Amino acid sequence: MRPVLTIEDLSIALPAGADRPHAVSGMSMTIGEGEILCVVGESGSGKSMTANALMGLLPPGVTVAGGRAVFDGRDVLALPETQRRALRGRQIAMIFQEPMTALNPLMRIGEQISEVFAAHGMYGPTERERRTLALVTEVGLPDPAKIMRAYPFQLSGGQRQRAMIAMALALEPELLIADEPTTALDVTTQAQILDLILDLRRRRGMGVMFITHDFGVVAEIADKVIVMEKGIAVEQGSAAEVLDTPQHPYTSRLLDAIPTGRLPEARSLEPAPVLELKGLRKVYRTGGGLFRPPREVRAVDDVSLTIGRGEVLGLVGESGSGKSTLGRTVVRLVTPDAGQVLVGGTDLAALSEEELRKSRGKVQMVFQDPYASLNPRHRILRALTAGPVAMGRPRAAAEAKARELLEIVGLGPEAAERFPHEFSGGQRQRIGIARALAMEPELIVADEAVSALDVSIQAQVLDLLRDLRARLGLSILFITHDLRVAAQLCDRIAVMQTGRLVEMGAVHDIFLAPRDPYTRALLAAVPGADWAAENRMAGNAEGARP
């Protein structure tokens, strides 16, 4: 196979004062024509830096310290800026993680795609228009002529990523660099985009450097894999080799950390309900004015469910399914239009502001973004005691409890005197959990509480939640978009689609015998589902393995 790109001994230097001198050191790899190379690693492993170095898009202060990257017979790292610019978009194209922000919000999709031709002085206006239309059609966007005139905000996340891909393909590059292109997308959309990339690779024969943190995605599309840890390529080889017989302990750790869909044993639970939702409804009305009727979105549409004491109920759905609105309604950050939220017999939905304030402690929330959910100017102790003190507990008792909780979530009592920025994402999420526990709630609502974390950290936080469930008999409403994660922790799973509960049942039933077609579609879309299934069988066969 003819190599498209050969990287030899690449080192990228970080500015002085960073946590390590090199973002990437001594990395070598080859991507052949029509080959998909997956670069896998957790955040901070240097995988995106490698891509940015190839594109000449390194952030200020970060420089290439050594090595070569031979593309088309030339070392791209040594080229002057004008020649690199001529290469960008024409021979090497790149797509990014966030389709929401990667497109200019004020330019029409068609303009943004045909701009690639303009940047390289290719074709006249009519030919550009014709080719843009062909590209929009090729990447499978509906109603291409209309999409070309649309603005990014009028497209869904998946459609925007398709538009980005159309842009990248415009001048038929030999190499496509995809930096976590499906991470921000729903599973079903992710499956479609992965299919599109596989299909384009087949038809166009371009090399693809695919950066991801998700081994499921790797199992789905990779020919070759490089695993990176702290800037060093610790393992590389064919996809089959790396996935099935990992050599390096870091790779094994990452693979073990993946929620594989290996199902936990069913537990017997007391029937006493902690939370009862009855006929819950929430409708959002947007727009409308003097001359127009408002648009209605049924975010939660007649949902009834119960969570037993000590039970973890997984609420699974894609973006826009209403799962977060439901979670916020349970905490009554959102007031429902109809229905009851019964927590220990009290209907939270019907309480006045004054009564509600007294009952707030009964249900506590753990949020998705551990960076944004703690006040950066408050010490951890204050974050943990503010709630209990407001509920009338003596300060000394609240502080003692806070230190004890920090111990329980695995941080140690000395964490109380520090500020949030001194902690990593995973540690902050532990603080978030401790904060929720400080209120001694009957129920915790965890909204995508592990979604922003790296897999190994995710596994640790899931372990913590499992441990807390066992020790404290916690009841949790666990909201997630990721079925694999839900399977790890939950007793039962409820699947939501466009505001309605389409299916609810024990984890085993949902995974092994899903009844609703939407549940089946979700399960089929999970990346690496086939590989995980094999793995599960192998794991079950081994049996003795702890």
Place this chain on the structure above:
Amino acid sequence: MAVIAPILGRLVKALVTLLAIAVLNFFLIHAAPGDPAVVLAGEAGAADEQMIAQLRERFGLDQPFHVQLGSYVWNIVRLDFGYSFRQGAPVLDLILDRLPATLILTLTAFCISLTLGIALGVAASARVGKASDSLLTTLALLFYATPLYWAALMAVLVFSVELGWLPGFGYETVGAGYTGLARIGDVIRHLILPASTLGLFFMAVYMRMTRASMLEVAQMDFVKTARAKGLSGPVIRRRHVLRNAILPVVTLAGLQAGQLVGGAVLTETVFAWPGIGRLMFESLAARDYNTILGVFLVSAAMVIAFNILTDLVYRLVDPRIGARA
């Protein structure tokens, strides 16, 4: 269609607001100490009983309160702002007489400050951290911090008194009798000093805002996308960064535009510019209520009109706004 409906709504709201201002005006007249008729008569220079009675009848002051309110509002609707006894002319005539001079001054200052401010802001952001950027930002800070009247006085002192390059006051050379092009040239020569002092402050504000906004937008993901396409630096700055960075500048420009009529009082006073600002200043000093209230109403109408215009510009620049509203 998508544009017209919200604007109709805006216009309806604007009319209601204007009406509210007119009513507020009415109450202000009545809040003035003493009988308005006595005040008016006093201003007219004669205060005998007969005159006051006449005035009462003429202005309907003998009518019940709500009838007076009704007729006042009705007069406003017919663009009848009353009569200025001080100046001996209808208020509307006075305002219309002064409006062109003010608009010439403020619009020129507005255009100068907006164009130069944005251009310099873009230039500074493209050279961020270099000496020329520091020079531009320091100058902007200086203009921003200088009080307007002081800058105006200094400008007169230097360019008019010392150097004698430009006329230091007035709208045109009195008694020169210029016509046609010569008159236009004369007005422009008179315009330079007041327009630039008035524009300087806002130029500094626009420059600082444009620079900061450009630098912020330059960090965004879609700018990286643009670079990945192989676009050149200037094209990225113009097509991607500037278009997005201009939005907060538009907001600020809309605020300044609202001040086009009433905001030049200081400049007009220093340069003896015969505009609305000076009319207002003189009327205040002379307690010429009708004129003050007339100017008040016209300024308010201007603010509202430019608010609507700003909204329109926003819709043109940012396609998301019309769709979300």
